Structures are given as structure tokens and as C-alpha cells.
Amino acid sequence: MSRLAITIAPISEIHATRWSPRSFDATAELTREAVTASLEAARWAPSANNVQPWRFVVGFRGDETFETIAANLMSFNTAWAPQASALVVNIAHTSDAEGKENTYALYDLGQAVAHFSLQATHDGLFTHQMGGINRDELAVAFNVPAGFSVVSVTAVGSLGAPDALPQVLAEREVAPRTRIELDEIVSYGPIETVAAAA
Structure with missing residues (x-):
């Protein structure tokens, strides 16, 4: 089953092959060493003023951290994500000790998670981002301090069978991959077309 992105211009193999499956191999195991490169790629993502406003909590299937994360998944995420080899809580440092907001924190965390995902793809792993999580409970469970916000969870592992x-x-797993056309999201002047499509 080819999941290669169909593009109008050549893009890197890593970008073209990255996709977000929901079927993970429930027998595949990951070690800390296996995800270190992905976490290192996240660490080296760009950030405004080099603040690096990201933190990660990593659980591996079978350990207490993983079970805590899995218990705080919501909706249909509970049907597939616990089969992943690891679950990663993505946290943004949104304000400092004086309460000054970092307006770029969520943007920068997103970049870090993207770098994580691309490195994982390079290493033969698959990732899937989730927003359907109980953020408040995860924050309490992992003692997330004031000024930090739980944003999302990433499932990581090896590909499983769609059935x-x-x-x-x-x-959904085998449906054709689609994206909005490039001319619908890019403008080289006034953005009336982009705004009208929003």
C-alpha cells in the first residue's frame, strides 16, 4: 500500500513518505535509544529568540507513564493509540515566572513536534498527533508547573495492519491521501482568496 504524497513539485523523500497512521504494531517495542534521535531533532528545532519553549513526557508501552497517558486519551483515540510503542506528551512553556506570555510558544512547539516526526520517519518509525486528550488531567498527573500547557500527544511506533x-x-487508513490545493493556501499578494476559503 503506497502512501507516498502526490506533489506538484519534488519534495524530500522524508516529507513525501511521512503520514499519520492509526494502526500500530502492538508487538513492536521501542527503547529510549530508539527515540533519542527524534527528541534530539525536536531539541534543535528553531524557536523565537532561541527560548526553546518545549517539554516532552515520554512513555513506553507497559510502563506507568504510558498507561497514564493512554488513560487520558479521548474519543476514538482510545481505540488505536494504546497499540503504539510510545506516547509522547507535548508541552509548551507559555509564560514565564512573572506571567509574561510567550506568544510564539505554541508555534515553536509545533515546529519541534514536526522535527520529531520527520526524524522518526527517517528512522523508519511512524507518528500520529492527537489533540483529543484530557489536558488538565495530564498536567496534574505529570506535575506540569504553572506557565506550561499540555498541548497534544504523539503516538510513535511501527506500522500495523489496517484491518x-x-x-x-x-x-480511513487506506483512503487516498489528500491535501488542499497549493493555490488555495498560498497568495503572492492580497489575501482575499485565502480569507474567502477560511
């Missing part, structure tokens, strides 16, 4: 998923998710 291991519930039918509605299995159908």
Missing part, C-alpha cells in the same frame, strides 16, 4: 482497526478507522 486491526475498527472498520470506520480501517477505511
